[in-house]
Amino acid sequence: MAVPYHVLKVCGDVVFAARGSNIYSFNLSLEHLSTWNYPAKADGKPCGSSSVPQAASPAAEVPPSKRRRLEAGQGEGTGAGADIGEASNGNATAEPEVLEVGNRRRKKDKSACKEPNNTPLEKPFVQGLHATTDGRHLVAVTGSDKTIWVFEHDGAGKLIQLSQRMMPKRPCSIVITPDNQTILSADKFGDVYSLPLIPSPFTEEQKQQTSKEDNEIKSADNASKDATPEPSRSATLSTAAAAAAQFKPQANEFTVHTKRNRMALENQKLALELKLAEKSRAAADAAFEHTLLLGHVSMLTAVLVATAPSTGRKYIITADRDEHIRVSRGTPSQAHIIEGFCLGHEDFVSKLCIPTGQPELLISGGGDDDLFLWDWAAGKLVSKANVLQHAQLIESETKKIAIGRLFTCQQKSNGRAWVFVICERIPALFCFQLQDTTLQHIQTIRTARNPLDVDVVKQAAEAAASSSSSSGSLAVLDWAEQDDVMAEQQPVHEGSGLWVKSNATPNGPAVEEDINVSPQELQKILYPTESLRKTAVDFEE
Amino acid sequence: MAGDKRNKRQKREDYRAALQEEASTELPRKKFYRQRAHANPFSDHHLAYPPSPDHMDWSSLYPDYVAEESQEGEAPPVKASSVADGQEIESAAQKLIKRLTQDVEVADIGCGFGGLLIALAPAMPQTLVLGLEIRVSVTQFVEDRIKALRAQSQEQKLYRNIAVLRANTMKFMPNFFRKGQLSKIFICFPDPHFKTRKHKQRIVSTTLNSEYAYVVRPGGIVYTITDVPDLHGWMVQHFDAHSSFERVSEEEQEADPCVAIMRSETEEGKKVERNSGQKHVALFRRLEDPPFDDEPDKMEQ
Numbered sequence: 001m002a003v004p005y006h007v008l009k010v011c012g013d014v015v016f017a018a019r020g021s022n023i024y025s026f027n028l029s030l031e032h033l034s035t036w037n038y039p040a041k042a043d044g045k046p047c048g049s050s051s052v053p054q055a056a057s058p059a060a061e062v063p064p065s066k067r068r069r070l071e072a073g074q075g076e077g078t079g080a081g082a083d084i085g086e087a088s089n090g091n092a093t094a095e096p097e098v099l100e101v102g103n104r105r106r107k108k109d110k111s112a113c114k115e116p117n118n119t120p121l122e123k124p125f126v127q128g129l130h131a132t133t134d135g136r137h138l139v140a141v142t143g144s145d146k147t148i149w150v151f152e153h154d155g156a157g158k159l160i161q162l163s164q165r166m167m168p169k170r171p172c173s174i175v176i177t178p179d180n181q182t183i184l185s186a187d188k189f190g191d192v193y194s195l196p197l198i199p200s201p202f203t204e205e206q207k208q209q210t211s212k213e214d215n216e217i218k219s220a221d222n223a224s225k226d227a228t229p230e231p232s233r234s235a236t237l238s239t240a241a242a243a244a245a246q247f248k249p250q251a252n253e254f255t256v257h258t259k260r261n262r263m264a265l266e267n268q269k270l271a272l273e274l275k276l277a278e279k280s281r282a283a284a285d286a287a288f289e290h291t292l293l294l295g296h297v298s299m300l301t302a303v304l305v306a307t308a309p310s311t312g313r314k315y316i317i318t319a320d321r322d323e324h325i326r327v328s329r330g331t332p333s334q335a336h337i338i339e340g341f342c343l344g345h346e347d348f349v350s351k352l353c354i355p356t357g358q359p360e361l362l363i364s365g366g367g368d369d370d371l372f373l374w375d376w377a378a379g380k381l382v383s384k385a386n387v388l389q390h391a392q393l394i395e396s397e398t399k400k401i402a403i404g405r406l407f408t409c410q411q412k413s414n415g416r417a418w419v420f421v422i423c424e425r426i427p428a429l430f431c432f433q434l435q436d437t438t439l440q441h442i443q444t445i446r447t448a449r450n451p452l453d454v455d456v457v458k459q460a461a462e463a464a465a466s467s468s469s470s471s472g473s474l475a476v477l478d479w480a481e482q483d484d485v486m487a488e489q490q491p492v493h494e495g496s497g498l499w500v501k502s503n504a505t506p507n508g509p510a511v512e513e514d515i516n517v518s519p520q521e522l523q524k525i526l527y528p529t530e531s532l533r534k535t536a537v538d539f540e541e
Numbered sequence: 542m543a544g545d546k547r548n549k550r551q552k553r554e555d556y557r558a559a560l561q562e563e564a565s566t567e568l569p570r571k572k573f574y575r576q577r578a579h580a581n582p583f584s585d586h587h588l589a590y591p592p593s594p595d596h597m598d599w600s601s602l603y604p605d606y607v608a609e610e611s612q613e614g615e616a617p618p619v620k621a622s623s624v625a626d627g628q629e630i631e632s633a634a635q636k637l638i639k640r641l642t643q644d645v646e647v648a649d650i651g652c653g654f655g656g657l658l659i660a661l662a663p664a665m666p667q668t669l670v671l672g673l674e675i676r677v678s679v680t681q682f683v684e685d686r687i688k689a690l691r692a693q694s695q696e697q698k699l700y701r702n703i704a705v706l707r708a709n710t711m712k713f714m715p716n717f718f719r720k721g722q723l724s725k726i727f728i729c730f731p732d733p734h735f736k737t738r739k740h741k742q743r744i745v746s747t748t749l750n751s752e753y754a755y756v757v758r759p760g761g762i763v764y765t766i767t768d769v770p771d772l773h774g775w776m777v778q779h780f781d782a783h784s785s786f787e788r789v790s791e792e793e794q795e796a797d798p799c800v801a802i803m804r805s806e807t808e809e810g811k812k813v814e815r816n817s818g819q820k821h822v823a824l825f826r827r828l829e830d831p832p833f834d835d836e837p838d839k840m841e842q
Contacts, residue, residue, distance in 0.1 A: 189741070191748065251735055254818040255769050268735075295748025297582060297711040297741075313833055322712050323592065328751075331834045336747070336783060338755040341715045343593030534585045 025157030033157030
């Protein structure tokens with residue numbers, strides 16, 4: 001199945017575009033420079049650094065209790081069966097097939113292995129590309145393996161992999177702080193972690209701690225012993241969690257009243273040993289520094305770092321699927337303090353951006369018909385701009401839009417900010433200009449196919465800052481069966497100096513390998529936003 | 542079985558319909574409102590909630606506290622005058638919302654069958670108290686209960702200051718309350734979620750405490766009580782770990798009249814009493830936010 005380029009990042013004179021799991025780099029005339037290939041898997045785990053052998057382990061050792069019960073229901077001698085499966089799996093993979101029974105069990109084990117991460121993708125797709133402001137590092141996020149990759153960029157399109165870190169939950173959005181030191185990762189579970197761009201060497205003790213913390217799913221338990229008391233207790237929010245790593249049943253005779261619950265309590269106690277064993281094994285995994293900053297009880301969709309122009313203070317802005325936009329303090333020790341919310345969306349929020357040149361404003365979009373413009377520090381809605389009506393001019397059937405990309409750049413001649421909007425499955429690019437406190441629709445650029453991503457390509461002349469008419473081009477990624485990407489130049493708006501490039505097929509490498517993905521799967525990966533919408537469900541829960 | 546079930550549902554419906562019609566002063570009976578004790582806070586449910594606190598219409602919950610027409614002109618908060626059309630329409634719509642003379646200041650999160658609410662009503666007659674509950678029929682029970690109680694005390698006008706709402710507070714608290722609006726939050730006998738992988742569903746966690754800190758004003762108090770010692774430990778740990786809260790001392794805790802009410806009047810509290818179980822109480826005071834931790838290098842510049 002041919003896969004289009006679906007994520008785009010311009011980094012100085014180099015255009016990075018991700019197709020499937022690989023990252024390709026091009027120069028400004030879209031000649032192929034270099035390719036980074038997702039490491040090939042050696043028996044189910046991504047090769048390379050100390051990544052976690054996730055794919056191999058689940059279900060084999062200690063299946064989650066629910067699954068085990070389900071297997072029991074199927075009627076085979078469960079307890080023994082599970083034990084045997086465990087043993088055989090633990091021993092070696094190359095055990096000869098001896099008994100028919102054993103064989104069958106093994107097969108079952110294997111199928112069980114596949115189930116939990118039910119991604120038939122051998123390699124996870126790149127879901128995001130981010131560059132540091134100096135262009136020396138590129139950060140990529142891959143989806144189903146929850147991994148954040150950091151590359152060093154030599155300035156000529158070549159990427160050298162520096163680190164590969166598997167987050168506890170799948171990152172939905174990441175941002176690099178303006179000082180290029182820290183990555184903030186907002187995940188599917190609603191938590192925001194900060195991690196250093198370049199991981200520092202880790203001591204053995206710290207390793208122990210964070211991995212345990214991981215197991216605890218960031219529970220942030222006490223253990224303030226090892227956190228210094230000085231720099232506010234919130235430090236424990238993150239680096240603590242060690243002590244209570246041991247599981248102990250929480251119910252007691254007073255809280256358990258029924259026979260079945262009492263039996264469950266007994267079982268919990270029995271499971272204790274198993275779990276402890278598992279934990280010590282898992283402790284070796286995911287050992288890198290990451291700090292929990294804040295969390296929503298909802299899937300996060302976007303994270304931003306903002307600076308209030310009046311005070312120079314930093315804030316973290318997060319958006320979630322439940323219509324919230326939260327503004328928290330931006331320093332790690334105070335990120336738990338919520339300064340305010342920007343409330344008013346009636347459907348999910350999927351994208352946030354701060355218009356270049358007007359950092360006091362925030363633009364948000366998602367499942368609503370409008371873009372919202374906020375005074376984010378005050379939590380006040382400034383104005384709205386309808387996008388649906390423009391989308392309906394392209395596709396008259398459109399009832400709902402899902403904003404897949406929001407991109408902003410500044411017009412050098414007058415300092416105005418442009419905002420470019422991509423709605424999922426609408427073959428057009430919507431161009432808005434920020435005029436004082438309103439977003440004015442200027443133009444809709446029809447594209448041949450559905451655009452997937454947009455970025456601005458700056459011309460070298462611009463750096464000289466000599467004339468006002470310095471220009472940039474927008475590169476638009478098109479969803480196509482083939483791998484052509486960007487079209488001939490087309491002015492965005494008279495005098496804006498912005499041009500849209502498309503349909504210029506990059507002289508990319510031929511698809512050297514077929515990516516094994518079903519069309520439905522691909523649709524889901526390329527258009528993930530609409531699925532955030534809530535469906536009217538269960539009335540009487 | 543199926544027949545039984547339908548029968549049961551039918552009975553419930555008949556009962557509730559009868560209650561509606563009569564607008565009776567008779568208290569509702571719990572057996573027609575029982576519901577499974579757990580709800581998944583992560584699922585979408587079918588919830589009604591305002592986009593923001595400004596959109597919340599409290600008038601149907603506290604009809605006795607609706608502001609007079611004359612006040613309405615000044616009631617809506619000052620809005621930026623130069624705004625786009627969309628905004629103007631919106632603020633026009635907001636004007637239709639009847640404002641109350643005072644804000645809700647006390648929230649009982651997971652109010653269950655409403656025992657605490659009903660006990661708090663006479664204890665703090667000047668304050669608006671809101672119960673929040675995620676389960677549909679339980680919410681309905683409390684609603685009917687309050688309705689009946691109000692009807693019973695037509696003359697004394699009691700129970701006018703309490704109301705109940707169906708809501709998922711773990712997600713939507715900031716949709717109902719403004720920053721610092723609440724002076725007290727009660728978290729009584731929450732679902733303990735024993736399993737480790739369900740701990741994220743607990744109503745208290747360090748990340749969620751940030752939202753409690755947001756809606757509670759400095760000096761306000763979060764009350765917790767549970768019969769599960771480990772959950773108690775968990776809640777204390779997580780509030781302690783959050784630098785916006787400090788634990789209230791034992792003496793002060795015992796001197797607080799709300800603590801006695803919480804111990805004895807909650808439905809779950811009574812049940813624990815019957816089983817002669819333990820009750821663990823912990824109170825946490827919301828501290829003032831520290832000054833903004835400006836980056837040192839910024840300061841020097």
